[in-house]
Structures are given as structure tokens and as C-alpha cells.
Amino acid sequence: MQDKQPLLVAVVAVSGLIYLLFKVLTATDVPKIRGIPEIPGALPVTGHLLELGDDHATVCEKWWRKHKWSTFQIRLGNTRAVVVNSFDDCKKMLIGHQTAVIDRPKLYTFHGVISSTQGFTIGSSPWDESCKNKRKAAGQTLGRPALRSYYPMFDLETYCIVRDLVRDSKGGEAYLNIRPYFQRFALNTTLTLCYGIRMDSVWDDMLREVLEVGSAISLLRSASENYQDYIPLLRYLPNNEKNARSKSLRSRRDKYLNELLDKVREMIANGTDKPCISAAILKDEETKLSGVEVSSICLSLVSGGFETIPGTLTSCIGSLSTAAGQVFQDRAYEDIKRLYPDTEEAWKKCYEGEEVPYVNAIVKEALRYYTVSAMSLPRRAHQDIRWGDDGTVIPKGTMILINAQAANHSPEHFGHDAATFDPERWLSSLDPATERATTGLQHYSFGAGSRACSGQLIASRLLYAALVRLIASFKIVASDEEPPNTDYVDYNQFKSALVAIPRDFKVKLVPRDGGVTSECLGRAEERTRGAYAV
């Protein structure tokens, strides 16, 4: 018996060590939450990261269906996250608990390395006094009263899309990739708001640099691309390639942001500056914002729109260009003609208000169906969240992930055809020219509640104005050789990125009435000539 004692001690010690090691390797920032089911199969160290793969939204949607839990918890390495999937649970979380979910998490790569020079964008700022000020300033720039002052810009940028498509589509003979035209559209809009500067060529060097660096930086915010955010050990690996890449992108971004600000300074000195956020600040017009806060606001607006708008508009055109989409185009065209006496009037009115019900329906459906930010932007519990009547509490500090893609395709909310692109779901079934009365939340593509998208008004107006002019000018037809992918998951070529990038496809743009379009272009050219610095 005595001989066995050292063996017993050794067994107990080893078991203790194994248990301790297991505890260390499965430890999370927030302990397991009682009352919220956890998806089985989490591994030590990585948790669910490997199983989540590149496409977190689709995997979480499958878990929801498989386990029949709309809200569940997972482990991203050392970080515990609560994932919310159904339309109703997302509403409960984002609206019902909006004060509690006002915060955003800090991530090692994005916050620690990338954002160290220009500050955090609004969408990545934790909730504090500075974030409050930045959100307020952005709200003023992007709010309804401000929209009117942007009419000349909406006119100019939508004019440029049609002008260049008329030139490049060769009377409807050539097949084109339309995304670059929409990228310039979105980027010029926000560059004008921030710096009073725009670029006329779709292939302008600086424009392409801003887009390339912006897209690469957006990849550095995604969980599937940045294991080091959740597995701290990886940060200390020699020759950390992620950090080196982040630093190089940071300096490329600093370079163009400084160049843009220098241009504004030069324009102020010459008296040629346009009203914009940075000129107002540089001239110190009643601002309480610091230099870093101004950079951060400009960065937020530029990065908020440059991929979301082209992603939505491009994939929307993809759906409209298919055989089924021809019907939607024709009905939208009829509705435009019903509302306005002629095409010229439609061109002039499209940036002043969203009046054509059928086009509004297309905008809403494009936003819903192609949820370009599938997992929205992560939130963090700012205070304890009482979830349910059984005493379940999601503790302060927990990461909250909103599966907007799953919520936007919930058959429980949108019906059995939730996975079909159908703008008419937003119209009254009795009178197709009338929008169905929808109160409150329509979809989650702009998020919801206390940290909802600050740019949603301007984004909807931009999508609407561009669609009115495109549909009034062309019949858009998909290429047989390079057709669009219209699957709501698979249309996206980079599933790990924060914002979807649609797969390339081509369309031809058959003029509806070349003479009328060229008259509309001529008038728009006169109205907008010299409006902004190029």
C-alpha cells in the first residue's frame, strides 16, 4: 500500500496539471454565460474559430437552424461572444437593449496597430466622450437637414455614372463591369463631404490607392483573418507578417490622408476651398474637435461608404439584369414615367426625394437581400443585459455579434420566399404602385438602435438617385458569358472581409432613348460645371 502512495500522488499531480492546462487553454475574457446555450465542439485555444471558417454569418445561420437556438454563445479563441440570429432576437438586442449594447470591442490588430495614427473610426470606437462627439458631428453632416446642401453633388456624381457608361457601353454593344463606376461614385461623395475634393476618372491613381488600401484594411478587422486578435500567443511569433502588413497599410493610408488635408490647406490659402468638414475645422469654425477626431470622422465617412454602396448597387444591378429582373426594371421604368411628366424631370427630382415607390422597393430589397455587412459591426455589452425572464444575464464586457444576413433572410419574418430577390415584397399587393406601409425596422443592413449606421439617409438617397437615372437611361441586360451570381451568400467573393465584394460580372446597357439621355446629360453638365475641385 505504501509503495503505491508516490504513484497516487503523481497521478493526482498530473491530473491536476492537465486540468489546470485545460482551464488555461479554454479560458475566456468573460466566463461561460448561464442560460445561453453554447455551440458544442469548441477546441482548446481556438474555440470555434476553425469551425467558423471564412464565412461566419452562414455558419452561424446553419448552427441556428441545426440547434434551433436563435441566440447562442461561442468562443473566438479567448473571447466569448453571444451571436444573435433571428429578426426578432436582433430587434430585442439592438432596440430593446440599445443602451446596454452601445459599446464596440477593441481588437488588437485594428485598434492597436492600424489605428494608432489617425484614431479609431466611429464604427470601431468604444463608447466614450470622444465617440459621442464624433457621432454627433457625423450626425450633423449626414442628417436630413444637411442633405439639401448636397444636391449639387448628388447631381454631379450620378451624372458622371451615366456619362461614362454611355461613353463606354458603345450604344449598348459592349459588355461592362459596372463596379468601378460605382466605386468612384461612393468615394467621390464622401471625399467631397470631408475634403471638398473629387476625382473625375474612374481609374485615377489616388482613387485606386484609397480603394485598395481601404479594402485591405477592412480585411484586418475580420475575425477569420486575424486570429492574433483572439489567440494572443500568435502576436509574439517572430516576423509577424500581419503586423508588418498592418504597418505598411497604415503608412500608405497616412500618406493619402495627409495629401488630401494638404490640398484643403492649399485651397484655403487660394480662397478656392469648398464647404466641407476639414475646411471648417482647419479654419476653426466653432469646433470642439481635436485634430485626431477630425481625421477619424473623415476616415469614418470615407470607409463607411466606399465598399457598402458599390457592393449594394453592383449586386442590385446584377439581379435586375437577369431574365427575372427585366420585369422589375420595366415596372420601375413605368413607375418613374407615372410620377414624372418626362425623363428630364425624373433626372432633376431623383436627388431631392425618394418618390418613386417601385424604385424605393428595389433599394430596400437590394439592401435586405445582399446584406453587404453580413455580421454587421461587432458590439460590446456596456452594462449587464437581462436576457429573458429566467434571470439570464449577459455580463458587461461580452462581445455581441449580430448576424444581419440571417435576420434579413428569416422566413419567420419575411415568409417562405425570404431567399428570393423580390422588390415587390415591399409593395402593396392590391396596388403595385403603392409602397406597403412598413413601420419600424425593415431590415438589418444598416444595423439598428444606438450605434446604427450614421450614413443610412445619404446611402439610401445615393442608391435611389443612381437607380432612377440608370433605369431611365438603359435597359440593363446580363452577359451570357459572364453572368452575375445572384445567390445571397455566394455573390460575395471575399467572405472573410467585413463588407462583401461582389464577384465580377458584365452587363450591357441598351439605351432606352439615346436622344433624351444626351439632353439630360447636357443639362446636368451645365448645372454641375465647376461645382467641385477635381
Ligand code: HEM
Ligand atoms: C449601403 C450603404 C451602407 C451600409 C449597408 C452600411 C452599413 C452599416 C452597418 C451595418 C453599420 C453598423 C451598425 C450597427 O452596429 O448597428 C454601420 C455603421 C456606420 N456607418 Fe454605415 N453603411 C452604409 C453606408 C454608409 C455611409 C455612406 C456612411 C458615411 C458617409 C456610413 C457611415 C457609418 C458610420 C459612421 C457608422 C458607425 C456608427 C457607430 O458606430 O456609431 N455608412 N454602417
